Amino acid sequence: xxxxxxxxxxxxxxxxxxxxxxxxxxxxxxxxxxxxxxxxxxxxxxxxxxxxxxxxxxxxxxxxxxxxxxxxxxxxxxxxxxxxxxxxxxxxxxxxxxxxxxxxxxxxxxxxxxxxxxxxxxxx
Numbered sequence: 001x002x003x004x005x006x007x008x009x010x011x012x013x014x015x016x017x018x019x020x021x022x023x024x025x026x027x028x029x030x031x032x033x034x035x036x037x038x039x040x041x042x043x044x045x046x047x048x049x050x051x052x053x054x055x056x057x058x059x060x061x062x063x064x065x066x067x068x069x070x071x072x073x074x075x076x077x078x079x080x081x082x083x084x085x086x087x088x089x090x091x092x093x094x095x096x097x098x099x100x101x102x103x104x105x106x107x108x109x110x111x112x113x114x115x116x117x118x119x120x121x122x123x124x
Contacts, residue, residue: 002026002113004096009118012086016122020081022096022115030054032100034079036070037108038120040092047106048094049081059105064090086122093117
């Protein structure tokens with residue numbers, strides 16, 4: 001059974017940084033994608049960053065390129081999302097999700113395993 005557990009959210013002022021963690025378990029190999037999504041109140045869920053574990057291919061939403069970085073600690077089977085230069089529009093509930101095969105790595109419909117979410121609030 002695949003499980004994802006997020007942590008690391010919090011409140012920060014604009015320009016600050018946060019690091020989110022997603023502990024992944026249950027996959028028998030490294031042939032899977034892990035992605036971060038976020039959802040602000042009244043808005044649709046948005047793909048932020050995605051990484052293919054085997055090989056390390058990455059995708060980022062245009063809104064976070066150059067500010068966010070997705071990476072993995074192989075020893076801990078944990079994915080991290082480092083978020084720098086945070087803006088108020090980055091505020092939302094952040095979720096990590098995993099899937100064995102995807103066509104569009106930043107599309108939420110591609111993923112069937114989700115964590116519980118962690119809140120990120122950026123104040124101006």
